[in-house]
Amino acid sequence: MIDLIKVMSSERFFEVTEYLKLNPNVNASSISSNLNIHIITVQRYLEVLEKYGFVSSREKRGIGRPSKTYAFLGGKFTLDIDELLNEYSLRNQKIREKENHDISYNYDIDNESIKQVIIGGRKGTKVELEDKSGKFLWMLPPPDSDGESIEKLASQSGMAVLDAVKFVRDMIEIGVMEVCSDE
């Protein structure tokens, strides 16, 4: 939910949404060139809108790489402050790395960041991490340690607390982290 709130507070979000409503079945590159907004920003808006069902996408195959076209669907967005507060309350949970022989990492020792989590050996599934998530995971204490609070790790890696809580949930699910105890 926090990702949607974040993109909605961006300056040009509604410009992109309005353009999409008036021009159905366009791709990110076309929106970017017509509105003069960086393509990465447009892609981020569209990804979040699609995640919450406000736009639909269709893959268009032709010469070269397949491109994704988007159409506006609209809809309602309810802000559940209780859910957000519940997530926020998890910030004091102490977490640490879980020993898992199926997990390995691809990391950059100079930038002090994990680039990929590899599940199931060298040829296994690779989970790409964003810079801040990579730094968060880098700081994570090892197995059998006392752990560190999500809030502290988030502040050390420059990540928003709610984003960090969501990231921790995802990582617990794939067996990278475990919760030690509540502070």
Next chain:
Amino acid sequence: MNEDNIFFIIFFVLFMLILQILLRYFLSHKKLHIKKVFSQSFKQILIMVPVLFLFMIFFSNNHWFSLIVTAVMLFLIIISSIYNSVKKRDSIKRYLYSILVYIPLFMMNFFQDNPIVINILAFIPLPMAVFYFVFLYRYPFYSQYWVEGSIDEILSQVEKGCGYSPKPITVFKSTGKRFITGCRGLKIMFREEKTIVRMSRKYHKACGSPNLKEFSDRITEKIIERYRGEADE
């Protein structure tokens, strides 16, 4: 092979063995157990001598091939030193030192017909090597033997049978100066504000699976103490 050659080989092997024992004993500041000093030195000689002889036999019959291998080795040393200096992994002085010591040794191969040049090239690294051993004795935290000895002390104080992490451990303590130290299976990278400790899975198992967090904290503290001259040695 005549009698002189056999004597030379015996002398060389004995000299290398005694040198290895002395280096381990003194550079570890007597922290390494004497049994470990002897077993490690013997193992080193058992591997090093046959490898050296194989290289000698092979290269003496393939002059051009030996020149190519030497040139590639030189190139790799220079490139890796430049890369590590640019990445600021260690002080430039230490990379310059490795270049000054290894390059003359490798260059000897290019002047096999000129004994004067070979003698000069062989003696260039000698004062550098002596200086380096004195430096390592004075600042033992750069020496792998001292680090190994310190690890042996620490291992008796930390929790064992713990989990392993393939990810480096960050310790928020440092010497304030960038340098790399460690031993085989353990790399300790000091940065301005933190220290990064990376242990191999094999070494972790060989050490009895210590608690990585506790171990990293203690070894970092030990090196910082020695760096600041606070250790009681």
